[in-house]
Ligand SMILES: Nc1ncnc2c1ncn2[C@@H]1O[C@H](COP(=O)(O)OP(=O)(O)OP(=O)(O)O)[C@@H](O)[C@H]1O
């Protein structure tokens with residue numbers, strides 16, 4: 094807990110050291126993916142319903158705030174919850190039929206939904222379709238601009254992680270774990286599985302939409318192929334799985350490590366080759382560490398913490 | 411307490427239950443037997459809301475629960491075990507039982523819910539193993555856990571699906587004692603599916619026999635086990651006592 098707060102404080106104050114805009118840009122995308130992976134994990138990790146369609150929520154959030162900015166000059170900084178809301182409404186519409194499907198069928202349908210939404214947005218008259226939308230910049234210099242988005246993404250990451258953490262330790266979290274273990278048995282124990290799945294589907298979609306809502310402002314040029322990108326969905330899933338989907342901390346860890354690895358590979362090695370190396374790495378982890386590196390590292394971390402902070406033992410962090 | 415009227419369930423062309431009538435009075439222990447594939451588990455699934463019957467009705471304490479969803483049936487007071495034990499492998503014994511306390515009884519997560527789960531583990535003799543990950547349990551222990559978990563929704567009627575299967579004679583004896591003990595403690599009504607006829611002989615006051623989805627006999631165990639149609643059904647399917 095203390096370690097977490099300390100890390101958070103350092104991250105929040107980091108811009109005071111005037112790092113390069115490149116560095117801030119890299120970090121804020123890392124935060125974004127950590128936030129996305131955490132949001133995804135509330136559904137995918139806790140219930141075992143692996144959505145491959147979170148780009149749909151991300152994109153809907155992005156377009157919501159972009160349209161409000163473009164036509165009404167409303168700032169995404171305060172309309173981003175509306176982005177979340179639109180994503181959640183969409184989730185509510187598709188959730189009931191989708192969440193009746195189990196395993197790969199659910200994953201497949203969420204994947205297809207993203208494509209469908211993307212095509213609709215592409216052909217809608219007011220989204221500028223294939224031309225894309227140019228959005229106005231916030232009226233500040235490039236460094237300040239990056240600092241602002243850096244802090245906002247950091248805040249969203251903290252929000253998503255806190256929501257995930259809260260759910261994990263609650264009655265809801267135990268119900269979700271029962272669903273992940275065995276949905277039929279969960280029902281015979283009184284768990285309203287339909288409602289619980291729906292609840293976290295909406296929460297997950299809302300957070301994801303909100304993150305998308307701020308991303309569009311950051312990139313300032315919006316095209317369906319940018320935000321309704323299946324690669325985003327897949328990245329989110331892989332980061333959460335890589336880190337470990339059983340706890341709230343796993344996705345944060347997965348997103349952080351993979352973002353760094355990806356950046357190094359892209360800079361040091363050729364981008365195409367980087368992607369191959371990256372892919373192989375992921376396949377390896379998924380085969381050999383199915384519960385992610387968190388589960389594999391847990392005994393080690395516990396030993397480390399047990400020795401250095403014995404007095405903090407209760408209220409496991 | 412529980413009544414079925416003309417219950418019929420089909421899977422495509424197969425009629426798994428064919429106009430089955432039954433009634434269970436409060437406090438009774440009733441056996442449900444029949445050869446493989448005769449529809450015993452299907453009847454459990456119809457009662458607990460996993461399947462909606464094509465025809466007929468299920469009444470529980472006078473309420474029509476035909477086609478009610480499983481979690482509603484559970485909250486109304488019907489607990490069940492599964493033929494193949496299905497513990498939540500990645501949870502501890504205590505967590506396995508706490509789920510039903512939380513959702514079946516509507517408690518919030520805390521010391522009260524854990525205490526209730528602990529009581530149930532104590533009742534089935536697993537109290538000292540509350541923090542053991544369930545995947546390390548023996549089959550006999552998993553079956554005990556399965557019973558504790560079925561009790562976690564605080565049922566008035568408990569449905570047990572082949573809880574003795576796979577146990578050795580000593581364990582069967584212990585399991586029967588456990589069931590009597592639970593019944594005394596909690597005042598439960600029981601419907602027990604069983605294959606091992608011997609186990610039911612000493613346990614049940616009344617037995618219902620299914621064959622190809624039809625009820626072919628009903629009555630006290632001794633009477634039913636000597637019923638010609640029952641003997642024929644069991645011989646025909648190469649079952650032994
Ligand atoms: N979901 C299903 N879909 C199709 N057929 C099914 C389904 N469930 C059961 N059946 C069929 O219905 C019939 C009754 O099955 P059921 O499982 O109720 O038998 P059972 O009496 O419990 O047998 P056993 O002693 O082997 O457990 C069988 O022929 C079975 O194959």
Ligand SMILES: [Mg+2]
Nearest residue numbers: 450451452493
């Ligand atoms: Mg059966």
